[in-house]
Amino acid sequence: MIRFIDVHKSYRVEGKDVPALEPFSLEIADGEVFGIIGHSGAGKSTLVRLINLLERPTGGRILVGDTDITALSDAPLRAARQRIGMIFQHFNLLASQTVVENVAFPLRLAGDKDTKAIRARADELLQHVGLSVHANKYPSQLSGGQKQRVGIARALANHPSILLCDEATSALDPQTTASVLDLLAQINRELKLTIVLITHEMDVVRRVCDRVAVLDTGRIVEHGAVADVFLHPKHPTTRRFVNEALPEEAAGERLPYEHVPGRIMRLSFRGEATWSPTLGRVTRETGVDFNILAGRIDRIKDLPYGQLTLAMQGANVDAALRALREAGIEVEELAR
Numbered sequence: 001m002i003r004f005i006d007v008h009k010s011y012r013v014e015g016k017d018v019p020a021l022e023p024f025s026l027e028i029a030d031g032e033v034f035g036i037i038g039h040s041g042a043g044k045s046t047l048v049r050l051i052n053l054l055e056r057p058t059g060g061r062i063l064v065g066d067t068d069i070t071a072l073s074d075a076p077l078r079a080a081r082q083r084i085g086m087i088f089q090h091f092n093l094l095a096s097q098t099v100v101e102n103v104a105f106p107l108r109l110a111g112d113k114d115t116k117a118i119r120a121r122a123d124e125l126l127q128h129v130g131l132s133v134h135a136n137k138y139p140s141q142l143s144g145g146q147k148q149r150v151g152i153a154r155a156l157a158n159h160p161s162i163l164l165c166d167e168a169t170s171a172l173d174p175q176t177t178a179s180v181l182d183l184l185a186q187i188n189r190e191l192k193l194t195i196v197l198i199t200h201e202m203d204v205v206r207r208v209c210d211r212v213a214v215l216d217t218g219r220i221v222e223h224g225a226v227a228d229v230f231l232h233p234k235h236p237t238t239r240r241f242v243n244e245a246l247p248e249e250a251a252g253e254r255l256p257y258e259h260v261p262g263r264i265m266r267l268s269f270r271g272e273a274t275w276s277p278t279l280g281r282v283t284r285e286t287g288v289d290f291n292i293l294a295g296r297i298d299r300i301k302d303l304p305y306g307q308l309t310l311a312m313q314g315a316n317v318d319a320a321l322r323a324l325r326e327a328g329i330e331v332e333e334l335a336r
């Protein structure tokens with residue numbers, strides 16, 4: 001568990017304290033993938049850098065497991081940091097060292113002198129991220145996705161329990177982003193480590209995160225399970241992020257409904273409900289007519305979900321809505 005307790009952070013700029021993070025408390029559970037989403041300057045990097053004390057909080061306490069890392073002296077802090085890996089947007093690899101030397105670097109830094117054991121561990125890590133054949137290349141000879149895989153292998157070298165990802169896919173094309181996110185999800189599953197991931201894209205959150213916090217100018221404006229935040233965003237900033245992740249035609253709210261007859265409803269299906277023909281059954285039984293205005297079926301991490309925007313007409317719309325809710329479908333009225 002990572003716990004932020006009444007933490008806040010200001011930077012000293014030209015003799016003045018400028019707040020970067022307003023006081024907040026937050027818990028990140030062991031083994032979860034936790035997303036932090038926000039626009040540029042919202043405070044995302046500051047927040048994750050507090051976890052390994054690359055930045056010190058101005059106030060409050062940060063517990064990693066049972067240890068208050070803000071109270072540690074240098075030597076135990078160095079040891080605690082070895083259990084926290086980090087990957088970066090621009091990979092931060094050593095250009096003059098080969099791939100395998102880059103991966104071995106943190107092992108040497110940790111004081112390991114057994115060169116054979118170091119090489120064996122680095123080879124094992126490279127195999128894990130699918131880069132064994134590139135072991136003796138230099139970073140400049142790799143693609144962006146391959147460089148990030150080296151970054152991931154290096155971050156895992158000392159068997160961390162936490163992996164911090166600072167915009168790890170922002171410099172990558174969509175296909176490479178998907179493969180790096182798949183690798184992170186696999187690592188999370190297999191090694192059971194906690195991943196804290198910063199991004200400015202809701203789609204990244206949707207694909208890999210279990211929970212998410214939305215940051216807006218230094219404040220956490222919303223946080224919760226990704227399915228809840230994604231399907232029912234409350235804060236305007238969250239809504240904007242969600243809408244950016246949806247294709248134009250599926251972001252129902254943006255369509256003009258003034259001239260569409262009927263009540264405009266948005267139905268959200270999760271899990272098994274996504275595959276059952278409940279809407280057909282309920283409308284048949286209640287005699288309600290509907291017209292589909294927008295819709296999508298997709299996944300939030302491993303959870304299938306569907307969203308439909310409908311215009312519903314007939315005498316029994318309220319009864320139909322009740323029956324839909326009873327069948328586990330979430331129903332929101334967008335316009336009447």
Ligand SMILES: Nc1ncnc2c1ncn2[C@@H]1O[C@H](COP(=O)(O)OP(=O)(O)OP(=O)(O)O)[C@@H](O)[C@H]1O
Nearest residue numbers: 011012013020038039040041042043044045046047
């Ligand atoms: N070392 C620093 N000194 C002074 N101000 C800083 C420092 N680092 C960050 N800031 C300021 O703190 C605020 C939050 O910055 P931070 O880098 O955490 O945001 P971010 O959400 O990660 O942004 P980006 O997505 O652009 O990286 C910004 O206003 C930034 O200018």
